[in-house]
Amino acid sequence: MEQERDDEAKLEGSFDGIVTDLRELRVNTGVVTYAEIVRRIGRYRGQLKGDGVNDAPARSTVYDAFRLGRSRLNPELVGEIVRALGEDEQSVRQWMVRCYQVQASSERNCERDAVCTEDPVESPGITQPLKSHRSRYIYVGSVMFACVLLNAFGYALVGKLHLALYLDMVGTAVGAIMLGPWYGVAIAVLGNAAGMTIHGPMALVFALVNVAGALVWGYGVRRSTWAATFTQFFRLNLVVAVVCTLVAVPLLMLGYHGGSGHTSDQLTHTFTSSGQNLLSAVLLSNGITSILDKLATGFIALVVIQRCASRIKSVDSEFVSPVDNFFRFALRPTTQITRPLCNYSAVLVRTP
Known part of the structure; x- marks a missing residue:
């Protein structure tokens, strides 16, 4: 002692x-x-x-x-x-x-x-070895590639099993949360381009929906009052669902007469049969499906991120998993959570 x-x-x-x-x-x-x-x-x-x-x-x-x-x-x-x-x-x-x-x-x-050892003169522009920068480039590229594959897998799974969900934005959510909103946008576009092999040109049209989700997830988790607890992250996924629906419904109405061939079209038919006009039916069916899908997508993304957290932190000590912040909030309810995640836009810019 x-x-x-x-x-x-x-x-x-x-x-x-x-x-x-x-x-x-x-x-x-x-x-x-x-x-x-x-x-x-x-x-x-x-x-x-x-x-x-x-x-x-x-x-x-x-x-x-x-x-x-x-x-x-x-x-x-x-x-x-x-x-x-x-x-x-x-x-x-x-x-x-x-x-x-x-x-x-x-x-x-x-x-x-009689011995005084001083710090050597350090160049303010180089505090991390070049190897660290190369590691980050490799890390970012690997994460983006894996996220595009996740989106493509979601496309394939829904197409094969005719699921009532979309599951085409899991990779987008993971990338937007881990790397930043604009990395999520890039993953969204690449993922939908890959989805053209399964769903044809329609997949590229609906890249706008994927992009909207990437921006809301990416910026949302970086706001102190949007994603500090499970409840707030739940609400963030609801916001993503609403935004995606507001983007998707005009595309469905203008380009596809309210239906895209997705299983959710059955719900649209149910609403129209009950007396709803086509716009209301599409809005309701897409909104319900989108809410269920984005909740599932958001929390699947958290599981993926937490599984990878130890490997991520070995490359970037600043990274904090969203789940870590949720537990911290529970242990310290008076703590103010501020900007819990990194934005990797800084990775592509040399430190001044």
Whole structure:
């Protein structure tokens, strides 16, 4: 026990101790992405100067502040980071004082030992090895390819079994949630192009529906109030269903006289037989089918993502599975979840 207390005391009085506590603070605020921390610091600096200019630090600078093994740490930057993570001004000052104290202690130790090892000069544009960038490109490409195959498999399954669902957007949902909305759009277009081999040109026409779903899923899971709990994610899938129906119904009415040959057309026929006009019947049947389909698709996507989470995190330590956030919300009901997932648009842009 005494040894453990000594170790904790040593860690507390070191830069690694500050970094460890900084990481814990970031986790407790919902794993705010480094890009979002940078944006918040930039906004605060602009407000402080009064000119509104977004004077944000480099993302690599903020990323380095969370790296263990440092021999120096900028107290002002640490203060800005903890402020961006929601701490008040008193707490910000305490963090800065702690950094100054550790820095002073480190300098005294250097003078006493006559040995002072400093961090090598780092290029702000290269904080991760090029191999890491190549790994991310390979990872993104592999995920997109697998998602296109998932969409094609859904097409084939529905066509073979004549299911009342669509199941043509599982890959789109996975890609939009994991990579970002516009990656989801690319997967949607590629998946529907592949679906032309099964359903003909109709599949490409309805790519617009798939694209709409990708955008809602992709942007929705990145909003703090849309996908932080199971209930909110359930509602997000309902929103996807409504948006997809609003896009699909005009296409059905204008291009296919209300029917596409899908099994859901039987429900449309039931509604028209009961006295509904064609537009109402198509809207009701497509809406009901879409709700069931998007709920199934969304939660199937979560299962796929959670199954792959450990492999994803080995490539990108910033990635957080939606299911992880749901469990975190249940354990910490007062925690504010902010931007729980990464947007991989940054992958294709070299860090400044």
